[in-house]
Amino acid sequence: MSRLFLLSKALFFRGLQTLGRWCDHYLSPPRPQSVSFRRRIPSTVGGVPGSFDLLFYTPKSYKRSFNLSSKPSPKHPILLNFHGGGFTIGHAADDARWATQVVRSTSAVVVSVNYRLAPVYPYPTAVEDGVSALLYLWKHAEELNLDIFRTAVSGFSSGGNLCFSVTYRLYEELRRLKNEDKLGDVEIGKIMSAVAFYPTVDWTRSRAERRASNPNHKGINLPGFNSMVDQGYLHPPPDMHSPYLSPALAPDHMVKDELPDKLVVMTCWADALLAEGERFRARLKEMGKRVDGYVIEGAIHGWDKFPTFWRGNKERDKAYKSAAESLREFWGEANDGNQSPR
Structure with a gap:
């Protein structure tokens, strides 16, 4: 399949996904919070030059440093988020x-990464853009009034993959910069937690093997979508065992030393990715890590992104609230009702 044809398919599916997001956000009340501000930043990691956007969602208490009075404002935790879409669609x-749930439940600033997409930008560009985003936020933390030592990552599906692969790749990049004496004025923060919703964590298993691993598997069949993802992102064919592609297969020392000690993993009962997600949950626990979250009963892959119109989505709201409450605890914020509703 030619790269041009893959791109045309990706553009088609991106159009469908954009329509679905519009229906979910604008025709399915209550409406989520709008983007507070955005920044376009350069890619500084890897060999593919370019730039991409960061979308900032902020609580009512947020002020950037150049707007501060003489009285300092408390610094805000960071949640760096990665959207799903098989690395080829999504925004x-x-x-x-x-x-919206996170900024209502905590004092955090949520920064959602509009990483570059396949097939124009195949693996590992998305991973490297994620590292670029983290390093940018840490470098500009004073201006943005962010607490780099309370950094967390989150993501959905392929974005859930990036929660882990970006963290591994960050440590590799920091080692390189240190060895080459190029850290400059970048202060090194700490990824203290991660929240992964129905993540893909093992690319060594075929689509058929994944489906067969869950007898309850259900899903929406979009003809040509999976082949577009596989051929678009995995080009040229990479090492499927790489921790930057299959983070659940990383060596023990990487899982133990580089992933945060407090995590949330939400998996879906009817998802082809259920088995690999639950295996990874078990491995993380065996490593002594705390792993909150649960299997969402009856849910298919991406269940939380479908427009609900007048019906609402109680299961989505419950899962989001549970994950946000874990983050609040991980960040050391008391549940004292001081977060301002919007």
Whole structure:
């Protein structure tokens, strides 16, 4: 399949996805919070030059440093979010409802990454853009009034993959910069937690093997979508065992030393990715990590992104609230009702 044909298919599916997001955000009340501001930043990691957008969702208490009076304002935790879409479709605004829940439940600033997409930008560009975003936020933390030592990552599906692969790749990049004496004025923060919703974590298994691993598997069949994802992102064919592609297969020392000690993993009962997600949950626990979250009963892959119109989505709201409450605890914020409703 030619790259041009893959791109045309991706553009078609992106159009469908954009329509779905519009229906979810604008025709399915209550509406999520709008983007507070955005920044376009350069890619500084890897060998593919370019730039991409960061979308900021902020609580009512947020002020940037150049707007501060003489009285300092408390610094805000960071949640760096990665949208789903098989690395080929999707947009940083897709997860506005999740961002809204987090800024309502905590004092955090949610930064959603509009990383560059396949097939124009295949693996590992999305991973490297994620690292570029983290390093940018840490470098500009004083201006943005962010607490780099309370950094967390989150993501959905392929974005859930990026929660882990970006963290691994960050450590590799920091080692390189240190060895080459190029860290400059970048202060090194800490990824203290991660929230992954129905993540893809093992690319060594075929689509058929994944489906067969869950007898309850159900899903929406979009002809040509999976082949577009596989051929678009995995070009040229990479090492499927790489921790930057299959983070659940990383060596023990990487899982133990580089992933945060407090995580949330939400998986779906009818998802082809259920088995690999639950295996990874078990491995993380065996490593001594705390893993909150649960299997969402009856849910298919991407269940939380479908327009609900007048019906609402109680299961989505419950899962988002549960994950946000875990983040609040991980960040050391008391549940004292001081977060301002919007």
